[in-house]
Amino acid sequence: MGNFLFPVAVFFAAIFTDNILLTNYLGMCSFLAVSKELETSAGLGIAVTFVLAVTTPLNWAVYYLVLVPFQLEYLRFIVFIIIIAAFVQLIEMVIERYSENLYFSLGIFLPLITVNCAILGASLFMVIREYSFITSFFFGLGSGIGWFIAIMAMAGIRNKLRGAKIPIGLEGAGIALIIAGFMAMAFMGFSGMIQIT
Amino acid sequence: MARGMVKKTFLTPLGKDNPVFVQILGICSTLAVTNKLANTMVMVLGVMFTTALSSWTISLFRKQIPSRIRMMVETLVIATYVIIVDIILKAYNPEIWKQLGPYVGLIITNCIVMGRVEAFALQNKPTLSLIDGLASGMGYGYVLLIIAFVRELLGSGTIWGYQVLGSWWTKWAIMVMPPGGFFMLAILIWVVHEGVMKEGKNG
Numbered sequence: 258m259g260n261f262l263f264p265v266a267v268f269f270a271a272i273f274t275d276n277i278l279l280t281n282y283l284g285m286c287s288f289l290a291v292s293k294e295l296e297t298s299a300g301l302g303i304a305v306t307f308v309l310a311v312t313t314p315l316n317w318a319v320y321y322l323v324l325v326p327f328q329l330e331y332l333r334f335i336v337f338i339i340i341i342a343a344f345v346q347l348i349e350m351v352i353e354r355y356s357e358n359l360y361f362s363l364g365i366f367l368p369l370i371t372v373n374c375a376i377l378g379a380s381l382f383m384v385i386r387e388y389s390f391i392t393s394f395f396f397g398l399g400s401g402i403g404w405f406i407a408i409m410a411m412a413g414i415r416n417k418l419r420g421a422k423i424p425i426g427l428e429g430a431g432i433a434l435i436i437a438g439f440m441a442m443a444f445m446g447f448s449g450m451i452q453i454t
Numbered sequence: 455m456a457r458g459m460v461k462k463t464f465l466t467p468l469g470k471d472n473p474v475f476v477q478i479l480g481i482c483s484t485l486a487v488t489n490k491l492a493n494t495m496v497m498v499l500g501v502m503f504t505t506a507l508s509s510w511t512i513s514l515f516r517k518q519i520p521s522r523i524r525m526m527v528e529t530l531v532i533a534t535y536v537i538i539v540d541i542i543l544k545a546y547n548p549e550i551w552k553q554l555g556p557y558v559g560l561i562i563t564n565c566i567v568m569g570r571v572e573a574f575a576l577q578n579k580p581t582l583s584l585i586d587g588l589a590s591g592m593g594y595g596y597v598l599l600i601i602a603f604v605r606e607l608l609g610s611g612t613i614w615g616y617q618v619l620g621s622w623w624t625k626w627a628i629m630v631m632p633p634g635g636f637f638m639l640a641i642l643i644w645v646v647h648e649g650v651m652k653e654g655k656n657g
Contacts, residue, residue: 280632282486286565331541334559335533342526374563381556426647431640438636445631 264395266451267388271399273447277375278407279440281382284375288408289433291369298412299405301366306401308348308370309379312341313397316380317390337380342371375404410440463586467593473566474597474639475646480566484598485639487557489630491614494602496550500539500558502591505567508532509575509587516576528571529562536561566594601638605629 277283284305291301316337324330349367352360370376379400383393414436423432467473473480484501487493508531512519519527540558543551551558561567570590575583606612609629611619628634 282481282632282635283560285481285485331537334537334540334562335530338529338533338562342529372563372565372568374560377563378556378560381559385555424644424648426644427640431643431647434636434640434643438633438640441631441633441636442628445633 264392268395268399270451272403276403277400279444283378284373292411295412298408302405302408304366309401310398313379314394317393345371464589467590472593480564485635488602491602491606498595504535505591506587509583512571513575513580513583533562
């Protein structure tokens with residue numbers, strides 16, 4: 258595969274074969290807590306996608322332009338989490354200032370995002386896999402879209418399950434995890450599509 | 455400090471207030487490494503170390519931290535301990551460090567660490583917070599070790615890397631792949647919840 262196509266391949270891999278939620282278990286907490294309603298899932302999904310697409314390349318820039326030249330790689334955890342928190346805070350303020358509607362539909366999810374493991378996880382994967390700047394943008398965007406698809410599918414299935422009789426012990430998290438398991442199996446069907454290591 | 459209090463603080467997270475079964479917290483970063491028992495053990499030790507010491511540290515400074523920025527301070531303290539774990543692991547066991555990949559760093563966003571600091575360490579004395587953090591880490595750890603044990607046994611026929619099931623055993627490849635983790639946790643939660651429910655009826 259040519260260099261030119263690599264970011265595109267990473268993009269699709271992040272959505273399907275290497276879905277950040279279903280194969281890497283990242284972002285599970287908010288996934289289980291929020292996926293009860295379709296609308297809130299969509300809101301959180303969009304917010305996660307946006308933050309991922311911006312913070313991954315942003316962290317790339319800070320890591321390779323600041324931390325590596327000064328040999329401070331071991332500080333990356335702290336630096337990444339601060340950047341993510343600061344960025345989320347900034348977005349919250351901007352949205353609040355310019356669009357009240359958007360603030361009420363999206364803004365309430367933003368604080369949840371700082372502690373979403375998927376965001377930090379994507380940045381750490383980006384470092385370990387040594388992606389370039391462009392690739393890390395596509396990786397962040399793809400991961401976000403993958404997370405969005407997963408949580409929307411989950412919310413849809415849970416909606417359908419509302420009237421179903423579920424064993425008492427499985428109600429809530431139990432059944433959600435089983436659904437996630439089946440979804441992960443379904444996504445494994447994509448695995449022959451793209452090979453990225 | 456009364457001894458009863460210490461005992462209660464230690465036992466609650468292991469039993470009736472288990473972070474994984476009851477609160478479904480913090481499974482994000484660690485479920486991913488439960489396909490091998492040895493990796494899980496390392497990860498669990500890392501989480502225990504982080505929870506215990508960050509609870510202790512925050513509790514020590516709980517009167518000095520302004521409540522407006524407490525989240526940021528907590529995150530920084532947690533991140534510091536995670537960095538220590540990361541560096542130690544990289545120095546002494548680079549192989550496992552490589553296999554765990556980003557998951558060591560993700561202890562920072564593990565809800566259990568932050569949850570214990572917020573819920574317990576901010577109101578309690580340092581020693582008690584240390585015990586609470588340690589116990590929460592253990593309560594969380596043994597659940598993951600059970601999951602890892604079953605996944606490795608059924609998925610690869612090994613325990614801690616040693617072959618226990620002979621060649622007659624057909625490996626359940628699904629167990630070491632991502633869906634296996636979801637199913638195992640769901641089954642465990644199911645079993646525990648059924649048990650709790652029966653206890654509730656009797657008592």
